[in-house]
Amino acid sequence: MAGFRIRGDSPINLRAIPHPAVTLAIEFGDRPFDIHGTAGRMRSVSLAAGLSFSAFQVRAEGIACVQVRLSPLAGHPVLGLPLAELGGSVIALDDLWGRDTARLRERLHHARTWPERFALIDTELMTRLDRGRAVDPEVAWAWHQIIASHGRARINDLAARTGWSRQRMWARFGSQIGLTPKRAAMLVRFDQAIHRLVHGHTPAQVAADCGYADQSHLHHDVRAFTGTPPSAAANEPWLAADDTAWPSHRSAT
Structure with a gap:
């Protein structure tokens, strides 16, 4: 888990490379990510990517976010679906967690320190892990x-x-x-x-x-x-x- 704050008006461009983990990113500064991958373009304040995505472009400007990499063994229960259902797509976390994502983003926004934000993410992940269905x-x-x-x-x-x-x-x-x-x-x-x-x-x-x-x-x-x-x-x-x-x-x- 890591916290990032990218200040200034000059956007940065990154290319996300496949990694053997489930990647989550939650932006809490009202500056969405612009994502361009094999499935096309999307603009979102949160994202979830499984293990099978292809390299994709991320453009961000003045963002504040928390990024998490989860073992796929945890990703399955935390996201609430078998990871095969993600396919090779990068999707908005809101599509999986619904309004819970917006509520979490608001709490992250009002938290004053990174340790507070990390604790909020930990609580959310552990709650979902405990009630989710474990892999075989x-x-x-x-x-x-x-x-x-x-x-x-x-x-x-x-x-x-x-x-x-x-x-x-x-x-x-x-x-x-x-x-x-x-x-x-x-x-x-x-x-x-x-x-x-x-x-x-x-x-x-x-x-x-x-x-x-x-x-x-x-x-x-x-x-x-x-x-x-x-x-x-x-x-x-x-x-x-x-x-x-x-x-x-x-x-x-």
Whole structure:
């Protein structure tokens, strides 16, 4: 979770890159985001994006917002629907939470400090998590295996180790997480690789360390998720700010 306040009259443009988490953003300064993605354009003061979105453009001017990244295991109950229903779209959080989103935005607006705002978000998320429907334990286990292996788990073994058929695992995982196990593993591995590139590691080293067959394989996956080659993707502001915007502890800028 992180808080952002972008002052001034000059808009900023960012390109959101796929990430193995559910992304929520709630603006509370009455300055909506302009979003342009594969589904077209939208203008909203809140957004929700699952794991399967394609890279999209965000234009913002003078905004104040809180952004949250949730494990898809939490995203399913918090959003109130299987993540497959989000598809590859970025949608307004208002469409999922209704008037609760407007009430939350008002409370965030009147809060005086970032810790107060973070506490409001925590309360909202925990309430929804507690009353939401959890993902299947087998799906949660498979997701943890993919994360722990940095996307290099043997996907064909996951179903067998849970006692499910391959067809059942693919169907339930795809519905609740929003991606097939194979695509989820590709996304997790890509995320590790692209952040290594951001930190200056060479493509050859990243390909070898992250389990790609060769640099061509790495190049293919980066382009598949970002639409750009590794040299361009590694300079995306969205990624360069990642450690500041979403550290292991909460922060505000």
